[in-house]
Ligand SMILES: Nc1nc2c(c(=O)[nH]1)N[C@H]1C(S)=C(S)[C@@H](COP(=O)(O)OP(=O)(O)OC[C@H]3O[C@@H](n4cnc5c(N)ncnc54)[C@H](O)[C@@H]3O)O[C@H]1N2
């Protein structure tokens with residue numbers, strides 16, 4: 493077994509990026525599109541509004557008819573009909589004519605303005621106007637909100653409620669999106685139990701199953717938590733075989749060299765181990781394998797290590813399958829205080845961000861609060877032993 497022959501992070505990422513998985517595209521109904529990632533550019537097929545529209549309730553007029561109107565010299569127009577929202581107007585205004593119109597209705601031919609009913613006086617079939625109006629007052633012209641053909645949304649956009657509203661506004665009922673990668677999540681260990689179960693001595697509640705499943709969902713993937721495999725060959729094998737129904741399998745725990753750490757030997761038996769050990773801290777005991785063409789990740793058991801390595805190794809693959817960037821983005825911050833690192837091992841140090849300052853969280857990988865409190869982690873190169881207070885560091889954000 494290629495046990496703990498540690499490889500640099502870049503090599504592990506190269507292997508992951510070359511796995512034979514490709515983004516898949518599917519069409520979904522607009523009502524199912526929230527949270528999905530667009531696999532196409534969307535241009536508006538129509539003008540919005542689709543017609544010259546009244547923006548107030550009142551009287552459609554020819555504005556030039558009102559230009560001489562004043563309190564002392566009111567203009568009287570003849571009301572020749574009514575136009576309500578949703579109707580095609582059957583009338584055309586001539587000189588000296590007006591029509592009652594509701595908000596949202598189509599402006600009739602001949603009219604170029606709408607005057608609110610509050611500021612005119614209606615007497616029988618006449619309307620008395622004491623103030624001039626101007627072209628386009630009380631009117632929204634066709635296509636002034638969104639002209640037909642406008643690029644509305646770019647491929648790669650994650651659809652939130654604003655984006656689905658925009659699609660609805662232009663009448664698009666189906667969109668092409670990237671298929672959600674289906675990810676099986678398995679926790680391992682005799683000591684791990686599920687929330688709600690009785691906490692007997694020696695047992696701990698599962699953190700990784702929940703955290704990894706929900707991180708997959710936050711990234712836009714579909715997570716299937718298969719439960720907890722016990723530290724024996726049958727249980728682990730059963731869960732791994734079940735996991736192979738999905739696109740990617742993620743296990744946590746049991747990745748290091750302890751006697752009960754069986755994950756590696758089972759992956760080797762069923763498929764191939766590509767990596768067992770990465771020269772990073774945390775994450776040294778990480779496994780990357782392939783079974784039946786499906787990637788299988790064995791992440792460390794400590795939750796902080798598990799989620800750090802998920803962010804470094806698995807999140808890029810899920811992003812790529814959703815049409816996004818494989819590369820992990822980094823931002824620059826300044827270190828709050830001096831830090832010592834392990835020479836010869838690239839370290840990812842959890843930090844809390846306060847403005848431009850990155851405050852190290854020094855509780856160690858064993859503490860769950862290390863990752864709960866972390867906004868990101870600082871990438872400390874392997875040849876660096878000391879980082880000074882105020883030194884510029886690269887931070888990988890710990891959110892998706
Ligand atoms: N002799 C050595 N021992 C260890 C080494 C080493 O290099 N030599 N590395 C340590 C480091 S670093 C890590 S990380 C762990 C990783 O080991 P495993 O991946 O085999 O993880 P486990 O031993 O199964 O678990 C470690 C720790 O995390 C707890 N755990 C596991 N799963 C969960 C879960 N789903 N939710 C919450 N907590 C979980 C588990 O109970 C252990 O306490 O190995 C060190 N040892």
Ligand code: MOO
Pocket residue numbers: 772773774775776777792794797798857
């Ligand atoms: O490798 Mo462990 O994952 O250092 O915490």
